[in-house]
Amino acid sequence: MANFVKRVIGAMKVPAEYLLQRPITIQYPDERMEVPEGYRGHPLYTLNHCTLCRACERACPVNCIEFNIETKSDGTKYLKGFYLDLGRCLFCGFCADACPTDCMIMGPKLELMEFERGELVYGIKKFQKLTKEVQPYIRPYYKRSHAVKPKNCIGCLICVMTCPVDAISEVTVDGKRTISVDPEVCAGCGHCVSNCPGGVLDLVEYRGGSK
Amino acid sequence: MSWYDSALLNPVYSKALEILSPLITETGAKVLLALIESFIIIMFVMINVLVVVYLERKLLGRMMNRRGPVYAGPPIVWGFFQAIADFLKLLTKEVFRPARADPLTYTAGPAIVVFAGLAIGLMVPFGEGLVGLRNEASLLYIIALASLEPLGVMLCGLSSNNKYSLIGGSRAAAQMISYELPAILVLVTTALLAGSIDVLGIAKAQDIWYIILLPLGFVIYLITVLAELERTPFDIPEAESELVAGFMTEYGGMYYGMLMAAHYIGVFVTACLAVAVFLGGYGFYGMEILQASIHPALFTIVTLVVFLIKVYAVIFLLIWIRAAYFRLRIDQLLELGWKRLFPLAIVNLFWAMGILFAMG
Amino acid sequence: MAEMWVNFGPQHPFTHGLWRLKVKVDGETVTDVEPTIGYLHRGVEKIAENRTWYQFIPYNDRLCYVASIAWSEGYIGAVEKLMDIEPPERAKYLRTISFELQRIASHFVWLAAYAIDLGNFTAMLFAVREREFILDLLSRLTGHRMTYNYPRFGGVARDAPIGWEDRVVRNLNRIERKMKDFIDLMTENETFLKRVQGVGVLPRNKAKAWGVTGPVARGSGLKTDVRYNDPYLLYEEIGFEPVVMKDGDCYSRYMVRMQEIFESINISRDLAEKMPSGDIQIKAPKKPPEGEVFNRVEVPRGEASYYIVSNGGNSPYRLKIRSPAYIHIQSTKVIMPGHNVADLPAILGSLDVCLGDTDR
Ligand code: SF4
Ligand code: SF4
Numbered sequence: 001m002a003n004f005v006k007r008v009i010g011a012m013k014v015p016a017e018y019l020l021q022r023p024i025t026i027q028y029p030d031e032r033m034e035v036p037e038g039y040r041g042h043p044l045y046t047l048n049h050c051t052l053c054r055a056c057e058r059a060c061p062v063n064c065i066e067f068n069i070e071t072k073s074d075g076t077k078y079l080k081g082f083y084l085d086l087g088r089c090l091f092c093g094f095c096a097d098a099c100p101t102d103c104m105i106m107g108p109k110l111e112l113m114e115f116e117r118g119e120l121v122y123g124i125k126k127f128q129k130l131t132k133e134v135q136p137y138i139r140p141y142y143k144r145s146h147a148v149k150p151k152n153c154i155g156c157l158i159c160v161m162t163c164p165v166d167a168i169s170e171v172t173v174d175g176k177r178t179i180s181v182d183p184e185v186c187a188g189c190g191h192c193v194s195n196c197p198g199g200v201l202d203l204v205e206y207r208g209g210s211k
Numbered sequence: 212m213s214w215y216d217s218a219l220l221n222p223v224y225s226k227a228l229e230i231l232s233p234l235i236t237e238t239g240a241k242v243l244l245a246l247i248e249s250f251i252i253i254m255f256v257m258i259n260v261l262v263v264v265y266l267e268r269k270l271l272g273r274m275m276n277r278r279g280p281v282y283a284g285p286p287i288v289w290g291f292f293q294a295i296a297d298f299l300k301l302l303t304k305e306v307f308r309p310a311r312a313d314p315l316t317y318t319a320g321p322a323i324v325v326f327a328g329l330a331i332g333l334m335v336p337f338g339e340g341l342v343g344l345r346n347e348a349s350l351l352y353i354i355a356l357a358s359l360e361p362l363g364v365m366l367c368g369l370s371s372n373n374k375y376s377l378i379g380g381s382r383a384a385a386q387m388i389s390y391e392l393p394a395i396l397v398l399v400t401t402a403l404l405a406g407s408i409d410v411l412g413i414a415k416a417q418d419i420w421y422i423i424l425l426p427l428g429f430v431i432y433l434i435t436v437l438a439e440l441e442r443t444p445f446d447i448p449e450a451e452s453e454l455v456a457g458f459m460t461e462y463g464g465m466y467y468g469m470l471m472a473a474h475y476i477g478v479f480v481t482a483c484l485a486v487a488v489f490l491g492g493y494g495f496y497g498m499e500i501l502q503a504s505i506h507p508a509l510f511t512i513v514t515l516v517v518f519l520i521k522v523y524a525v526i527f528l529l530i531w532i533r534a535a536y537f538r539l540r541i542d543q544l545l546e547l548g549w550k551r552l553f554p555l556a557i558v559n560l561f562w563a564m565g566i567l568f569a570m571g
Numbered sequence: 572m573a574e575m576w577v578n579f580g581p582q583h584p585f586t587h588g589l590w591r592l593k594v595k596v597d598g599e600t601v602t603d604v605e606p607t608i609g610y611l612h613r614g615v616e617k618i619a620e621n622r623t624w625y626q627f628i629p630y631n632d633r634l635c636y637v638a639s640i641a642w643s644e645g646y647i648g649a650v651e652k653l654m655d656i657e658p659p660e661r662a663k664y665l666r667t668i669s670f671e672l673q674r675i676a677s678h679f680v681w682l683a684a685y686a687i688d689l690g691n692f693t694a695m696l697f698a699v700r701e702r703e704f705i706l707d708l709l710s711r712l713t714g715h716r717m718t719y720n721y722p723r724f725g726g727v728a729r730d731a732p733i734g735w736e737d738r739v740v741r742n743l744n745r746i747e748r749k750m751k752d753f754i755d756l757m758t759e760n761e762t763f764l765k766r767v768q769g770v771g772v773l774p775r776n777k778a779k780a781w782g783v784t785g786p787v788a789r790g791s792g793l794k795t796d797v798r799y800n801d802p803y804l805l806y807e808e809i810g811f812e813p814v815v816m817k818d819g820d821c822y823s824r825y826m827v828r829m830q831e832i833f834e835s836i837n838i839s840r841d842l843a844e845k846m847p848s849g850d851i852q853i854k855a856p857k858k859p860p861e862g863e864v865f866n867r868v869e870v871p872r873g874e875a876s877y878y879i880v881s882n883g884g885n886s887p888y889r890l891k892i893r894s895p896a897y898i899h900i901q902s903t904k905v906i907m908p909g910h911n912v913a914d915l916p917a918i919l920g921s922l923d924v925c926l927g928d929t930d931r
Contacts, residue, residue, distance in 0.1 A: 004761065006759075007759055007760060007761040007764070008761045008762075010755055010759050010760065011755060011756055011759070011760040011761075011762070011763075013755055014693070014752050014755045014756045015693055024700060036707070036710050036711040036714075036732075037711075037732060038711075038714050038729075038732060039710065039714055039715075040713075040714030040715050059625075059626070060626075061622055061626035061627070061629060061630070090629045090630075090633075090718070090720075091715065091718070092628075092629035092718075092720045093714070093720065093728075094625070094626070094629075097728075106714070
């Protein structure tokens with residue numbers, strides 16, 4: 001009997017407890033949750049350094065990327081149109097993984113609703129606008145990194161010049177000019193990687209001394 | 212007796228009668244004023260319903276660790292106008308009737324439910340002299356009207372031509388027979404103690420609140436109130452997880468709004484009744500001294516406030532219960548009603564008789 | 572009332588997805604049920620034949636979106652078997668932790684749905700609230716909140732951010748502390764126990780005969796759990812022991828899941844505390860060699876298995892998915908008849924079906 005009363009009254013305890021506490025909800029349009037670092041939003045075609053390799057197009061499981069590439073009379077290619085159908089996109093990130101130049105990235109934007117289905121097909125104009133909008137938020141996923149030991153470094157030192165935090169310095173090994181990277185200073189921006197003409201630099205994960 | 216007899220409205224009433232009588236004869240003026248009075252009472256109940264809706268949403272929200280309505284409304288009571296916004300939205304929606312529903316009963320159902328709630332409000336003593344309709348047998352009238360509400364629900368369910376509604380309606384009927392008897396027995400017990408079958412008489416007879424004399428009776432009454440209002444844990448006729456919305460499935464627009472309003476009117480008036488019968492009505496300790504020392508109109512307001520405070524305490528309890536419990540099954544309710552509450556109500560009756568003997 | 576057929580679904584609050592249960596009711600008693608599925612068929616198995624091995628990974632997430640990592644784990648594990656590769660140690664840890672976190676998240680979704688099925692909103696919101704802390708961990712790890720696309724052939728897509736392990740321990744400690752709310756509100760709540768105890772009994776022999784797996788089978792006293800019978804990832808080292816309850820009613824299925832939440836919390840917390848450093852991905856071949864493979868994993872709902880035939884080409888030649896919920900939906904036919912209409916949500920909720928993987 002005492003047990004029965006406890007089982008009936010006991011449940012009343014929890015709501016009363018919470019009545020006196022602060023609510024945990026976030027009032028969405030006014031307050032927003034922090035988007036975690038490295039969040040994989042929608043694919044964002046930033047147009048920077050696109051080599052028109054179409055690796056993203058091939059990687060996409062749902063064929064939602066469409067390139068319209070035209071060849072000029074002198075043989076150079078140029079991008080006439082680019083369409084990404086976010087209505088079909090799986091937000092899987094394979095396109096960003098496949099892109100060799102980090103031109104296709106997964107942007108941090110969350111709110112993508114449109115009134116019409118057709119407006120979800122993003123073109124070059126829209127991506128240009130979006131890129132400007134999100135530029136301050138674009139960060140590579142790896143917080144800290146150090147460059148892979150350059151095997152085929154030609155010693156042009158472009159990376160030393162581009163590094164905004166002076167993490168790369170010039171060293172001479174066996175009479176050959178090469179570079180050394182201080183991982184503690186490196187901000188992981190990836191500028192050196194995208195500027196390296198030999199393509200020998202790469203970002204790897206660096207987890208500090210212990211782990 | 213009416214609200215016009217109270218010290219608050221009496222001066223206004225005589226003034227209005229004086230002005231109107233030459234214009235539309237005395238009878239005409241009286242009829243007009245009576246109409247205005249019923250309008251005042253309905254408005255009073257409806258404003259309280261707004262408060263009840265707000266409290267339910269806000270308190271339930273806080274009990275669930277969320278905020279409840281926030282945007283529509285003035286500062287401090289954020290979200291107070293949410294109910295009005297909802298009402299306006301329902302008002303603008305299309306009123307439709309399923310093609311093969313029975314037109315008469317389909318419309319009559321919500322009307323009956325709303326009417327039953329408002330009509331009970333007429334008989335409740337809200338404060339000194341604030342009784343809309345004084346009757347020597349008002350408890351009987353209230354019991355009769357209270358059983359009208361499930362009838363309306365049943366009509367809604369049976370006339371919608373929908374299987375969910377049908378099951379909901381039949382559940383409402385089954386529910387009614389299970390709680391009705393204990394509820395009436397408990398109310399009769401209080402009448403027995405007070406020696407009156409007038410709600411005002413019962414309220415006034417409580418030198419010691421009946422919740423102290425009859426704790427068992429109050430618990431039984433609370434449970435039957437929950438069953439009568441179809442609130443958790445007895446929201447069986449509308450059980451949204453199996454019956455979609457139960458008897459309300461086919462109702463939309465303002466019909467739905469009426470059913471919702473009726474629910475909250477019911478919450479308010481049954482809480483009023485519980486206060487009048489168990490918590491000493493608008494009475495409080497030291498009432499006589501206060502009455503002698505201040506202006507009668509002011510005293511009426513004080514009693515009204517005291518009454519409302521008690522009512523909202525009961526409503527708080529109802530909201531709290533809603534946050535804590537799960538919905539029972541109809542057979543469990545029947546079992547509870549007949550096998551537990553009914554015998555306990557009889558025990559309660561004997562207990563009251565014992566008190567009567569003890570007090571001589 | 573005469574016997575009649577009532578459709579529960581395809582659009583109905585009770586179905587937890589898109590399917591239909593035709594229920595033959597005699598008044599309040601269910602005499603027969605007839606589950607109908609196929610409303611959510613997307614042809615996932617056929618899609619697999621037209622995608623490369625790599626491209627099919629995100630589709631597994633969408634089989635059951637509340638347990639997406641668990642399903643991709645099944646596919647990845649199968650293809651890894653075929654390729655005969657083994658992920659590095661750290662990747663195994665990350666995959667096991669995310670797998671168990673996913674189980675907690677999925678069980679919280681079930682808990683929320685179960686609470687609302689039985690008519691309590693508070694427990695539902697609390698469960699959703701606690702799930703948020705798991706989603707926080709997973710979104711930091713994988714970059715998404717729902718369809719993670721995380722495991723890869725021979726590793727994982729990306730490494731845990733710095734400080735993630737501490738966050739896992741912190742959030743799981745919080746959840747463990749807050750599980751007390753559910754114990755007070757559900758496990759020790761009389762109205763809840765009344766609804767689940769002795770309801771929907773699936774005896775041991777019937778459970779075996781109908782081939783149910785997962786918490787449903789373990790609730791009926793069958794000690795089946797792929798993590799225990801056929802360990803994969805790190806479960807061998809952990810020394811995993813499944814939770815088994817004997818009665819086979821809704822209550823024991825409920826208790827199995829509740830204890831599994833605790834178990835998963837312990838497993839992932841322990842693993843997070845001793846996570847090794849190292850590589851997260853080994854280089855996997857582009858496509859597996861010719862052959863066929865059968866792989867099973869314990870997704871939150873039971874035993875999921877993948878049967879894949881490869882002809883050495885770019886995409887699977889044939890891919891067959893076995894869904895646990897498909898069998899559980901069938902078993903409604905044995906469990907439900909003879910119960911009350913109001914018991915249907917209680918039983919179905921305790922089976923925890925997911926239509927995404929049932930219809931595929
Ligand atoms: S995110 Fe995935 S689905 Fe979307 S465009 Fe990139 S590859 Fe295609
Ligand atoms: S993969 Fe990158 S570089 Fe290649 S076409 Fe796509 S966006 Fe341009």
